[in-house]
Amino acid sequence: MLKGHQTWVFPSKPVIKSTAAVGGPHEAKGPLANDFDLLHGDLWLGQESYEKAEKKLLEEACEIAVRKAGLKKQDVQFFLCGDLLNQIISSGFAARTMGVPFLGLYGACSTSMESLALGSLIVDSRSGDNVLCGTVSHNATAEKQYRYPTEYGSQKPPTAQWTVTGAGVAILSSGGEGPRVTSATIGRVMDMGISDPFNMGGAMAPAAVDTLTAHFRDLDISPREYDLIATGDLGTVGFQIAADLMKKHRLEIPGEIFTDCGILIFGETPPEALAGGSGCGCSATVTYGHILNRIKKGELNKVLIVATGALLSPISYQQKESIPGIAYAVAIESSR
């Protein structure tokens, strides 16, 4: 049900029946390691290419989530997924493995919440009872595709972020136990002219602020409605830019409830990760692992996840286009 300009409210509050977070070696060394269902010691996962390893991360996450929900693959009606690879091949090939009806999405690193928003719409409108939503990214495939193969060892500026190797998925259901999705705000594409692919956080910050503003306006609530508001993967640089932009727009989110998945996943001052984590898998694994665990433990009651995406491609960069950003906000509350 539409409320305001761009926010969907879900009266039935679809249930997140289960989630799964699968990560790689860097995630295993990070402060949220204990929140992953499965961690891999190397980037290859026993596969012969990084792309096949990325697909395997996603397949493993899907399998774990289906099992944790006490379901079988055939109980899942729809699979909503996307990733960073050209033609979202990780999602397409994992959908082949799953064998269930598939809706391919592309929202860059915002895909985690784009899929959760659309999945909630499907469940809330009684168009599906068990819907699998998720996304995946892999450090080595993303670096190769967007910047340079990691084997080149090229230097990066301090604004650069570290693509998370990880898959995060959730099973949304019309019934059962678990945290519930209450609303979702669909973002507009925002572009403030940043064209440096080593500063994705800066490029995405305006979209995060625009979607946050729309969310509070459409629902006529204040940020204090939530115990935690987490942006997707702005990292330390983008998060500061977002904070500055919010001041300009007179949007005040108290510091103690405002954070960023890209800062959380590798900690405040990660040596390799520079400005923090990024990639589709960043907000997906942090939300479906760490944040939902905190809800289940009773530490959090209502959270808002604002996943951000940078809608560039290597071609658009080469053709001197700036980097448009987008953000999707999804509100999740405890079932208690």
Place this chain on the structure above:
Amino acid sequence: MLKGHQTWVFPSKPVIKSTAAVGGPHEAKGPLANDFDLLHGDLWLGQESYEKAEKKLLEEACEIAVRKAGLKKQDVQFFLCGDLLNQIISSGFAARTMGVPFLGLYGACSTSMESLALGSLIVDSRSGDNVLCGTVSHNATAEKQYRYPTEYGSQKPPTAQWTVTGAGVAILSSGGEGPRVTSATIGRVMDMGISDPFNMGGAMAPAAVDTLTAHFRDLDISPREYDLIATGDLGTVGFQIAADLMKKHRLEIPGEIFTDCGILIFGETPPEALAGGSGCGCSATVTYGHILNRIKKGELNKVLIVATGALLSPISYQQKESIPGIAYAVAIESSR
């Protein structure tokens, strides 16, 4: 509302308030030229790259559809779009121009009906009143990305298809006059092991048959329910394979109501187009131009469009993966 395993029925029957089809020079020479709203004499559209020309095709189609619906951009609540380019940049950049909340999709050439299916769900669930759905492809960008730049002049086998240069979009509304969307079947990813990117039709045929079978099973209707059933872009080779597969599955669609957008757009024996048209823009322009015009003229009452997509990427091909296919079926009926 879910019916059967994978079909959504839309009780409110969302209205296709307006559509737009914009094409390029080959489409202008084809038998459906009169069904386009706008045709361009060259592939560049006055832009400095083919990618920018592709974006312009889409922006023009959006503008025309909004105008034909008697709306302004700000009346459109959501824009659902995808394309064939890496990271769907044509859609992302057109969404930046539109300035409305955006949901990026990727279903390869099936994106036309993936977006119409999801758009119908949004309108039917009262989650949006005016939703813009569409897709675009461009011959030169697709050839460069998936096979070889056209300037190389490389030879193609007769199974190859010709990517349509065109954008097709529709405005779906909760009210007003126009053809109506009644149901949509979401496809599974099917893969019969074809790995030749010059035989996309063959790779997609099993998905078309699987989705058609699911559609008739879920709704418990026969193909005779429709005056026309059109697959997306199987072309002459893929369409014959689909016909053979249907015989095996004992699914009989009478020849006089069964056709393919990839065969229609360039005619039966197009000299350059080999096995027929393909690309996101194929089923989009044929449906939103030619087929909806026939509905409006009273020549057709109920049609089923089964858009097909090949979920490969150049990387998946290089890594020796086969080509998975998917198909989305959407039923449209006359408002009379």
